[in-house]
Amino acid sequence: MSRERVAAIVPAYNEEANIACVLQVLCQVPEIDQIIVVNDGSLDRTGEVAASFPNVTVIDQIENQGKGAALKVGAEAADADILLFLDADLIGLTVPHVQQLLKPVLDGETDATVGIFDGGRTSTDWAQALAPFLSGQRVLRRALLTGVDHIDEARFGVELQLHRQLKRMGKVPKEVILKDVSQVMKEEKLGLAKGFAARMRMYWEIIREIPRI
Numbered sequence: 001m002s003r004e005r006v007a008a009i010v011p012a013y014n015e016e017a018n019i020a021c022v023l024q025v026l027c028q029v030p031e032i033d034q035i036i037v038v039n040d041g042s043l044d045r046t047g048e049v050a051a052s053f054p055n056v057t058v059i060d061q062i063e064n065q066g067k068g069a070a071l072k073v074g075a076e077a078a079d080a081d082i083l084l085f086l087d088a089d090l091i092g093l094t095v096p097h098v099q100q101l102l103k104p105v106l107d108g109e110t111d112a113t114v115g116i117f118d119g120g121r122t123s124t125d126w127a128q129a130l131a132p133f134l135s136g137q138r139v140l141r142r143a144l145l146t147g148v149d150h151i152d153e154a155r156f157g158v159e160l161q162l163h164r165q166l167k168r169m170g171k172v173p174k175e176v177i178l179k180d181v182s183q184v185m186k187e188e189k190l191g192l193a194k195g196f197a198a199r200m201r202m203y204w205e206i207i208r209e210i211p212r213i
């Protein structure tokens with residue numbers, strides 16, 4: 001029996017310093033058929049870095065539209081039944097991590113998985129321990145996105161929308177521990193003041209989704 005096609009979708013905004021590490025790993029995962037980077041109006045060289053990988057398709061958003069819109073554009077462009085969403089700024093990601101996230105869906109054990117950081121760094125572990133459904137590392141069957149509303153307007157509220165969509169469909173994603181994986185925090189990317197302001201904006205974008213759950 002032939003294996004189902006898998007597309008990896010990486011939303012990326014100003015990730016020139018981080019995205020190569022993630023793409024190097026994705027390019028080595030035999031289960032992945034297509035890698036799509038949605039360059040979300042980056043002001044740096046994210047697009048050029050992504051395009052330097054021969055097997056990566058880069059979709060350029062002219063302006064920054066937020067993570068939700070980037071995931072939607074990527075999902076629409078994907079030619080696969082199984083979608084893998086991964087952030088562009090992961091630290092410590094390896095091929096086995098990606099395979100662990102994909103396996104339960106490829107084996108038909110579940111229709112969705114979500115990756116939870118553990119042991120990477122306390123500063124990035126705690127958020128996922130508190131709210132695992134906010135993780136940006138996911139695999140899901142494309143069919144589960146049918147009827148998902150306003151994902152393109154949600155910006156960082158996208159994870160909550162996906163969580164709600166899966167709940168509506170009666171699907172509980174299987175949690176997969178991503179041992180020793182972390183991510184580059186906003187404060188590290190932007191400095192303390194701008195990073196904190198960006199974090200507050202992100203929390204607002206998540207909080208404003210709550211009434212719709």
Ligand SMILES: O=c1ccn([C@@H]2O[C@H](COP(=O)(O)OP(=O)(O)O)[C@@H](O)[C@H]2O)c(=O)[nH]1
Nearest residue numbers: 011012013015040066067070087088089186
């Ligand atoms: O407007 C945005 C904001 C973020 N991202 C991407 O979404 C993922 C998750 O973002 P993260 O939580 O790391 O926040 P950030 O640190 O980028 O603000 C990363 O790959 C970002 O580059 C995006 O595509 N558009």
Ligand SMILES: O=C(O)[C@@H](COP(=O)(O)O)O[C@H]1O[C@H](CO)[C@@H](O)[C@H](O)[C@H]1O
Nearest residue numbers: 087127134135136156159183184185186
């Ligand atoms: O962990 C968090 O607090 C946020 C922000 O991460 P950073 O500390 O800025 O890397 O990231 C998570 O939540 C976002 C909103 O739901 C998701 O888009 C990210 O993928 C997820 O890692």
